[in-house]
Amino acid sequence: MHPNKKRLRRSMMFLNCQKPGLIKDPYIYKPDSIMLDLEDAVAENQKDAARYSLFHALQEIDYHGVERVVRINGLDTPHWKEDIRVCVAGGADTIRIAKTETAQDVRTVEEHVLAAEREFGRPEGSTLLMAALESCKGVLNALEVCQSSDRLIGIALSGGDYTKDLQTTITGTGVELMGARQHMIMAARAAGVQCWDTVFTNLDDMEGFEKETRMIKLMGFDGKSLVNPRQIAVVHKVFTPAEKEIVFAEKVVREIDDKKAKGIGVFTVDGKMIDIAFYDGAKRTLAMAKAAGVYKGEL
Ligand SMILES: CC(=O)SCCNC(=O)CCNC(=O)[C@H](O)C(C)(C)COP(=O)(O)OP(=O)(O)OC[C@H]1O[C@@H](n2cnc3c(N)ncnc32)[C@H](O)[C@@H]1OP(=O)(O)O
Ligand SMILES: O=C([O-])CC(=O)C(=O)O
Numbered sequence: 001m002h003p004n005k006k007r008l009r010r011s012m013m014f015l016n017c018q019k020p021g022l023i024k025d026p027y028i029y030k031p032d033s034i035m036l037d038l039e040d041a042v043a044e045n046q047k048d049a050a051r052y053s054l055f056h057a058l059q060e061i062d063y064h065g066v067e068r069v070v071r072i073n074g075l076d077t078p079h080w081k082e083d084i085r086v087c088v089a090g091g092a093d094t095i096r097i098a099k100t101e102t103a104q105d106v107r108t109v110e111e112h113v114l115a116a117e118r119e120f121g122r123p124e125g126s127t128l129l130m131a132a133l134e135s136c137k138g139v140l141n142a143l144e145v146c147q148s149s150d151r152l153i154g155i156a157l158s159g160g161d162y163t164k165d166l167q168t169t170i171t172g173t174g175v176e177l178m179g180a181r182q183h184m185i186m187a188a189r190a191a192g193v194q195c196w197d198t199v200f201t202n203l204d205d206m207e208g209f210e211k212e213t214r215m216i217k218l219m220g221f222d223g224k225s226l227v228n229p230r231q232i233a234v235v236h237k238v239f240t241p242a243e244k245e246i247v248f249a250e251k252v253v254r255e256i257d258d259k260k261a262k263g264i265g266v267f268t269v270d271g272k273m274i275d276i277a278f279y280d281g282a283k284r285t286l287a288m289a290k291a292a293g294v295y296k297g298e299l
């Protein structure tokens, strides 16, 4: 498996490739990933200029370990083939396929990525893929998209275009996105890939943003697409296990190991019933805490 397939992706911040001022140093905000956008943030007559900036940024800027995702234009545009060549030539870590609808869309992109890896002498299989689902058809096909390719690391809900297709609007209540969110997270888990929630565009409503972030964390998402550096700290706070969760998870793992050796299946930890069903969840909490740099233990 590619070493970065399962890396921590709590915060994935979009930035517009049309704006060199934005793409030159976003690592200072310490998101887990940046998403350099060639799609909707870039005006139609600026696509070439955006690709040119992107190529030089990928080649010349040290992003200090922040994952460099590039969002390419959809397969219904004249741009995506050249977008892929520039991403691969520049050495992007991951390509986000905008407006993905089917498993075949992912496979088509994969063929072009492989051809570009050969053309530019990049290791075959080094470029990862994520698929943005932005229509009812795309969301309904979530499972086949998740199972489409070994390069595919996960699926992202794109609520703006999705609600347009659904013929509603984003209200901030989450009602209109609930079905898609639930469906996508189940598909991603069934296929063993990651799943990210859509952007929150009201930058003046930080309270609403935190509420939504807490909700999607509870739903099972791995993180969220973001549009602004102010949103990163909130997402990291919500998605990084707190000290008391880490302590409890350590106790659960140790107690299950200990009780198993003694032939005991069910018992309590801090007044809560625990059995083997809780083992993987506790292990996941510790792995996440370790990846986030807040846990140094060996469990
Ligand atoms: C529906 C979709 O398709 S979403 C995906 C496409 N959208 C995007 O890519 C938009 C990304 N976001 C942005 O461009 C901007 O955040 C905007 C236009 C929404 C708001 O911009 P501003 O009003 O300037 O935001 P704000 O005042 O919070 O900026 C503060 C600082 O953060 C920087 N900043 C803002 N957004 C970003 C970003 N996404 N990435 C990196 N830096 C950013 C600004 O340049 C500014 O830096 P400075 O203090 O050195 O001047
Ligand atoms: O991917 C996202 O969250 C942003 C986007 O394109 C959309 O909402 O349509």
Ligand SMILES: [Mg+2]
Pocket (backbone or CB within 6 Å): 040, 134, 158, 160, 161
């Ligand atoms: Mg969109």
